[in-house]
Amino acid sequence: MVEKTDYIASKVENMVILRDIVKKFGKVVASDHVNMEIKRNEFFSLLGPSGSGKTTLLRIIAGLEKPDSGIVILDGRDVTNLPPYKRNIGMVFQHLALFPHMTVYDNIAYGLKIRKLSNSEVKKRVYDMLELVKMPPEIFANRKPGQLSGGQQQRVAIARALVTEPAVLLLDEPLGALDLKIRQHMMLELKRIQRTVGTTFIYVTHDQGEALVMSDRIAVIREGRVEQVGTPSEVYEKPKTKFVASFIGEANFIDGIVKEEGISTSIGPIKVSRTHNLLGKRVVVSIRPERIRIGEEARFLENSYEGKIREVVYKGDTLIVMVTLDGIGLKVSIPSTHPESRRLDINTRTWVGWNAGDEAGVFEV
Amino acid sequence: MSMAELLIDFIREHRSLTILLILGPALIYLAIYFFAPFLITILYSIGFIGRRGVITWKVTIEFYRQAFRGVYLKVFYNSIVLAAITTLGTLVMSYPLAYYLALKAPKKWKNTLVIGIIVPYWVSFLLRTYALMNILTMLGQMFTYEAVVIGMVYDYLPFMILPLYASLEKLDKSLLEASYTLGASPLKTFLKVTLPLSKPGIASGTILVFVPAIGEFVVPVMLGGASVPTIGVITWNLFLKFHNWWRGAALSILYIAVVLAALIIYVKKVGELEI
Numbered sequence: 185m186v187e188k189t190d191y192i193a194s195k196v197e198n199m200v201i202l203r204d205i206v207k208k209f210g211k212v213v214a215s216d217h218v219n220m221e222i223k224r225n226e227f228f229s230l231l232g233p234s235g236s237g238k239t240t241l242l243r244i245i246a247g248l249e250k251p252d253s254g255i256v257i258l259d260g261r262d263v264t265n266l267p268p269y270k271r272n273i274g275m276v277f278q279h280l281a282l283f284p285h286m287t288v289y290d291n292i293a294y295g296l297k298i299r300k301l302s303n304s305e306v307k308k309r310v311y312d313m314l315e316l317v318k319m320p321p322e323i324f325a326n327r328k329p330g331q332l333s334g335g336q337q338q339r340v341a342i343a344r345a346l347v348t349e350p351a352v353l354l355l356d357e358p359l360g361a362l363d364l365k366i367r368q369h370m371m372l373e374l375k376r377i378q379r380t381v382g383t384t385f386i387y388v389t390h391d392q393g394e395a396l397v398m399s400d401r402i403a404v405i406r407e408g409r410v411e412q413v414g415t416p417s418e419v420y421e422k423p424k425t426k427f428v429a430s431f432i433g434e435a436n437f438i439d440g441i442v443k444e445e446g447i448s449t450s451i452g453p454i455k456v457s458r459t460h461n462l463l464g465k466r467v468v469v470s471i472r473p474e475r476i477r478i479g480e481e482a483r484f485l486e487n488s489y490e491g492k493i494r495e496v497v498y499k500g501d502t503l504i505v506m507v508t509l510d511g512i513g514l515k516v517s518i519p520s521t522h523p524e525s526r527r528l529d530i531n532t533r534t535w536v537g538w539n540a541g542d543e544a545g546v547f548e549v
Numbered sequence: 550m551s552m553a554e555l556l557i558d559f560i561r562e563h564r565s566l567t568i569l570l571i572l573g574p575a576l577i578y579l580a581i582y583f584f585a586p587f588l589i590t591i592l593y594s595i596g597f598i599g600r601r602g603v604i605t606w607k608v609t610i611e612f613y614r615q616a617f618r619g620v621y622l623k624v625f626y627n628s629i630v631l632a633a634i635t636t637l638g639t640l641v642m643s644y645p646l647a648y649y650l651a652l653k654a655p656k657k658w659k660n661t662l663v664i665g666i667i668v669p670y671w672v673s674f675l676l677r678t679y680a681l682m683n684i685l686t687m688l689g690q691m692f693t694y695e696a697v698v699i700g701m702v703y704d705y706l707p708f709m710i711l712p713l714y715a716s717l718e719k720l721d722k723s724l725l726e727a728s729y730t731l732g733a734s735p736l737k738t739f740l741k742v743t744l745p746l747s748k749p750g751i752a753s754g755t756i757l758v759f760v761p762a763i764g765e766f767v768v769p770v771m772l773g774g775a776s777v778p779t780i781g782v783i784t785w786n787l788f789l790k791f792h793n794w795w796r797g798a799a800l801s802i803l804y805i806a807v808v809l810a811a812l813i814i815y816v817k818k819v820g821e822l823e824i
Contacts, residue, residue, distance in 0.1 A: 246726075246730055247729075248726050248729070248730075267729065268726070268729040268730050269729045269730070269731075269732050269733055269734055271730075272732075273730055274730065274731075275726075275727065275730040277723045277726070277727055278723075279721070279723060281721060281723040281724050281726065281727035282727075283724060283727075283728075283742060284724075284746070285745050285746055294728070294731050294733070294741075295731035295732050295733075298731060298732045298733045298737060299732060344727075344731070345730070345731075348731065348732065354730075
């Protein structure tokens with residue numbers, strides 16, 4: 185009985201629930217027993233490298249692919265066997281898929297006309313949507329998609345998908361085709377639109393930057409499996425696997441064996457906050473470049489090593505320093521305003537170090 | 550300076566001459582086998598050329614007046630109706646096939662299937678029509694209007710399938726998916742997205758079938774006997790049976806004018822074409 189109540193509570197709280205989804209394409213397993221809950225009104229990202237199965241999951245939620253097994257619950261309703269046109273979803277496609285033979289107005293009105301709304305209601309909602317995505321109707325309503333820039337097409341695609349007030353908006357790498365400046369701008373726009381309308385957004389991307397900037401929560405996908413689900417800071421600060429640590433942000437990895445006093449590595453012992461009962465096991469310690477300190481201040485930290493500066497790269501706001509110690513290369517990132525930055529000369533010796541607990545994680549190999 | 554350099558310099562300095570040299574053979578060919586016969590036909594139709602090919606130095610519209618007689622207009626009308634039926638027939642038969650080939654057929658079979666449609670048409674047109682004669686005789690359909698329609702639809706089928714296939718093949722499948730996610734059923738998606746976007750293919754196929762079908766001569770003669778007189782059959786009769794080259798020529802020119810006018814109206818209405 186308790187289980188049943190929990191189940192109902194979960195349906196109320198969550199907009200999308202995936203239960204044990206399996207999908208194979210020939211011998212390729214695109215979804216490998218995936219379980220996932222996506223809360224109402226959240227901006228949820230599916231992040232993974234290409235071929236990881238993130239788009240397949242999105243298409244299964246949309247109903248464009250049918251899972252081999254498993255259940256899809258959308259807005260409290262089992263939709264596993266429903267076609268996409270009966271699911272009340274909105275979708276923004278990778279290449280936008282605007283109807284080239286229709287004007288901007290007709291593109292956005294499409295879903296409303298299918299639902300047989302009155303002309304005046306259609307017009308009102310299309311115009312409201314154009315306002316929301318900041319496309320003045322008097323200028324853009326009668327243009328064809330071919331007469332719009334990439335960013336404008338993007339806005340129309342979002343408006344078209346949102347105008348029917350779907351339960352979820354599914355976005356399949358919609359920013360991939362845009363150049364950097366517009367992409368950064370559109371990220372903030374998407375976030376603003378999501379806050380304004382409050383719809384649940386499910387966003388597929390291979391770009392960790394996009395996922396970190398926009399998401400309330402991120403699911404990291406690898407080879408059809410969910411590696412970790414968490415807030416952007418959780419997946420960045422506390423990655424559960426080596427894959428997550430390497431895929432999101434940058435990380436140094438140092439091989440070692442867990443001993444009583446810490447982790448024994450080729451550069452010496454490394455003290456960490458917790459070793460998760462891995463005593464005697466071979467592990468890899470992950471440490472983010474910005475957590476490593478350099479120069480005199482690094483000398484008296486819990487983990488402190490002497491090394492040689494191989495390379496210094498100026499990146500404007502930060503300085504990337506490559507340091508080698510006993511054959512291992514460490515990447516260190518410090519603010520370029522750091523007082524130490526002027527003393528970092530190539531081929532000179534320096535100290536690098538960090539405290540226990542600064543590591544991103546210790547992973548069994 | 551080497552010979553090659555001299556040649557390049559010569560080409561640079563005499564650009565228009567070079568272009569003429571390149572286009573020359575094609576222009577001469579067209580002049581002898583296309584423009585000259587066309588001109589001669591016009592000269593016959595206005596009575597400028599008389600019996601035994603003697604130039605009369607006279608111009609008359611008499612033969613055009615004859616070509617406008619009710620009996621010929623009726624044949625014109627019949628030819629257009631037959632061409633329209635043929636076009637509609639090929640369209641109805643081709644669309645589902647082209648749709649399947651372009652959007653549903655497994656990728657690895659696509660090319661094989663397309664070639665499978667084209668290969669039978671490598672056999673000579675006449676041989677295929679003779680083969681049809683046997684089938685139609687077995688069915689007891691020979692020398693009927695139906696026989697002519699069946700023969701013409703069969704003969705013109707690839708001219709409709711291929712442009713339709715080409716335009717449906719280019720259709721971005723995510724447009725159909727976008728339509729589904731917006732709540733449109735497959736039928737509505739077909740009517741509002743697939744069909745309008747395949748319009749250029751329909752237009753090209755229609756022209757490729759309709760225009761030659763109006764003037765069709767072999768199929769009506771072979772499969773229809775005397776029962777289906779088309780403009781092609783009548784023109785052939787005028788030239789070779791009644792030796793009335795003047796009226797035949799006038800009828801031919803009139804036919805070209807009608808087809809050209811129809812084509813211009815059609816293209817203007819439909820807009821872009823894909824051939």
